[in-house]
Amino acid sequence: MQHDAPVPGVSATQARDARRAGVTAFVGTTIEWFDFYIYGSASALVLGKIFFAEASPAVGTLAAFATFWVGFLARPLGGVIFGHFGDRYGRKKALVTTLTMMGAATFCVGLLPGYAQIGAAAPVLLVLLRMIQGVAMGGEWGGAVLIATEYAPPKRKLLYGAFAQQGSPVGNLLATLAFLGIAQLPDSAFESWGWRVPFLFSAVLVAVGLFIRLRLAETPEMAAALERKQTSKLPIKDVLTRSPMLVLLGMLAGTAGVAITYVKTTFALSWATSDLGFDRTSFLTVISLALVVQVIVQPFGAVLASKWPVRKAVLWMLLPEFVVLPLMFVLVGTGNFWLAVLGMGLATFPHAMYYAALAGILARVFPVEVRYTGMSLSYQLCTTLFAGTAPIVSQFLLNATGSIWPVVALGLGYTLVTLAGVLPLLARTAAAAPQPAATTTRTASHA
Helix, strand or coil, X not given: CCCCCCCCCCCHHHHHHHHHHHHHHHHHHHHHHHHHHHHHHHHHHHHHHHHCCCCCXXXXXXXXXXXXXXXXXXXXXXXXXXXHHHHHHCHHHHHHHHHHHHHHHHHHHHXXXXXXXXXXXXXXXXXXXXXHHHHHHHHHHHHHHHHHHCCCCHHHHHHHHHHHHHXXXXXXXXXXXXXXXXXXXXXXXXXXXXXXXXXXXXXXXXHHHHHHHHCCCCCHHHHHHHHCCXXXXXXXXXXXXXXXXXXXXXXXXXXXXXXXXXXXXXXHHHHHHHHCCCCHHHHHHHHHHHHHHHHHHHHHHHHHHHHCCHHHHHHHHHCCHHHHHHHHHHHHHCCCHHHHHHHHHHHHHHHHHHHHHHHHHHHCCCCHHHHHHHHHHHHHHHHHHHHCCHHHHHHHHHHHHCCCHHHHHHHHHHHHHHHHHHHHHHHHCCCCCCCCCCCCCCCCCCX
């Protein structure tokens, strides 16, 4: 991203603070997503055996994916809770809390005894810890995006929002590499203690993230709102009564950016290793290479949306999905390693580039005094309804039909839902820069 070029009307100090905020958002979300994604990899590979030992392999995998979804069910709650505190008292305090919660829950998963040791208490505790992860993740995303965008120069907010988004593929890549490393262990070692290592190691990353996050000041926009006492007493009420259609459209707009990732990684990992003859090392390598592609190409989505009319950029990013996603499943279905790499790599481009622009699009929809709550609620409802259900619905469709094509149709349906949300959202917000928040009222004034 070309963020070092001088911007008219922006001092060197402001530019430096914006870059620092962008890096802080990136590091924090990388750590949070690492913690969240290692659970997805573990669900596909081992959690069914450890925590649902009495079920058949197919049902155990389905049950593990169900606990995976629990994290997504809790995310809107996290968005509301931390959106409230972030809109009332500041972004920084909320983000320090979310990172601490995520780290503690992830570490405890790594220590949790399995079904063989404590019986039914094991899956119950697993679900509880996954819920805590979900609440933390629900509060993290919106705050991290706002740390980046509210420090950014006015004409570069959409571009700087991509810093927070970049944490998702990097966190996913680190999680996949972690499991790729321990997948070299013999099955007995992998299933007894190896899978726990990434969960325990997350404590080190969280400590680093807290050190970086605690050094950052409150965002200028939020600091100004606090100084003017221009905060909402109950942000969730203001959002739902004044901007319900924006929440709905924002929820639909996020679908392709979040759901297709879980079809391509969490579900595909289970499908490839259970039905196609890939061993876990080979397909984790396929996913890792696709994630490298995502890390490289994703920022260009924000660049494209910053230089073109946003509606045009969105169409150019999403429409290729209707070709490359079916192609990916065909190529993976061959069982050939390099064809699988090609398919996964090509299918990464559309939704990854769109995901980079999504943060900036949602960040400018709501006024500053309810922005954390509004964008968090939109995004986290989307993850609950579409992303969290993607692996379990995909697995159900495969189990029910014995064919991968209903799963392909599901992925393409996610793209259609996205277009149905983002195009009206852009029309309603005029695809413009964020409007200045009103200074005469204490609550949101969006229709």
